[in-house]
Amino acid sequence: MTPTATSGAVHGAARRVQQPQSWEPSVYRAPTPFGPLVLSLQPAPGVELPSHEVLRAALLLAQAEALVQLLEDWLQAPIDLEPGSPGAAGPSAAAHVSLGPAGGGPVLQAQVHLPWAWLQALPPREPALAQQLQALKWQPLATRLVLSRQGVQAAEWAQLCQPGAALLLPESFEPAGWPCALRPLDSVGEALLPQDLGAQWQPHAARLQWLGQPSPAAAATGEVMLEVLLRQPLMLTPPELLAWAGMQVRECAGGAALLERVGVAHAVVHPAQLLPLGLRADGRAGHLLRME
Structure with missing residues (x-):
């Protein structure tokens, strides 16, 4: 999963930089055997982020680490995210989730588009994995x-x-x-x-x-x-x-x-x-x- 940075450096940069109240969504794409995965990360209003693009991307992806790990566990393969353009390629399903520290408010909203071929080929067999995936806010x-x-x-x-x-x-x-x-x-x-x-x-x-x-x-x-x-x-x-x-x-x-x-x-x-x-x-x- 790229880009990467140490947690301390990223969070330190976030504290030092004054930012506007809202940010445009950051979009990342990754190839999979079933087609492209598209991940969109929208910071909550008022969240402080570094202006440097690489540091900002590292901070956002660090906050989305649990979601990406869940998808990797499902795919049984690493997911290599790179900056990309909005919009899913081909038939896909969308799910939403709020991400943030335990006990705190959401830091960002994540939307992931998964190829339908993935969903049909890899139904979650393990009860724990199925429960986690169904807990996502899937778009009807x-x-x-x-x-x-x-x-x-x-x-x-x-x-x-x-x-x-x-x-x-x-x-x-x-x-x-x-x-x-x-x-x-x-x-x-x-x-x-x-x-x-x-x-x-x-x-x-x-x-x-x-x-x-x-x-x-x-x-x-x-x-x-x-x-x-x-x-x-x-x-x-x-x-x-x-x-x-x-x-x-x-x-x-x-x-x-x-x-x-x-x-x-x-x-x-x-x-x-x-x-x-x-x-x-x-x-x-x-x-x-x-x-x-």
């Missing part, structure tokens, strides 16, 4: 619940776009539960992962569960590919999405949905409602989609 991701993926003919698609039209959702009739998929989105609304995560929904019990594993590819043919999505995205953190603590379960009721054409830029999204059909003795029912 807007996550779509994909309820159905079907292929239809062009004429059928044109009819479906009309108010009052209905579409049967065959997945909803599965006796073990409704197989669906979780699709986390990036900041511009695009899919963050190359493959959705499999889930199972029980709308009669308002229960959604998943294991953080990729969803099986849906086999569907037709002139037009379409998807049915729950209208309101779920807000889930990376540890929740990847099920670091095992099976994840959350409350999730049905109701409003969206119908969207797949693979068409700027496709119109049609609002719809999920309607139950054929209630069984166990309380489950198949569903259809009715266009608004």
Whole structure:
């Protein structure tokens, strides 16, 4: 981890220099086998720092040492941080943490961007490590619940776009539960992962569960590919999405949905409602989609 300096020299310099009330974030990058790690350190207002760039960087990195050590323990490899530019390269997950001396106020705010490939390849197996990582303030991701993926003919698609039209959702009739998929989105609304995560929904019990594993590819043919999505995205953190603590379960009721054409830029999204059909003795029912 660079640059380095002795703690006494750095802290002495910090005491001797009068500084403004706020500092711009300092950004550091490090290569990993899964892509670049980006660490941003924002000193708290009023914190005294040396004006010399190398000393200031050494002081900030010294305050972030525990966080970097945690990431090195997770990666099982050293992390060599160098000054860099803001912004993560490629799909990443962000976590925040306040850093400072024990019993004192925060000295700086840290934000770390980790490649998604890292999170998926290295789920924390050791309970102590998993607990430390989940204690970070992970940034929640807007996550779509994909309820159905079907292929239809062009004429059928044109009819479906009309108010009052209905579409049967065959997945909803599965006796073990409704197989669906979780699709986390990036900041511009695009899919963050190359493959959705499999889930199972029980709308009669308002229960959604998943294991953080990729969803099986849906086999569907037709002139037009379409998807049915729950209208309101779920807000889930990376540890929740990847099920670091095992099976994840959350409350999730049905109701409003969206119908969207797949693979068409700027496709119109049609609002719809999920309607139950054929209630069984166990309380489950198949569903259809009715266009608004």
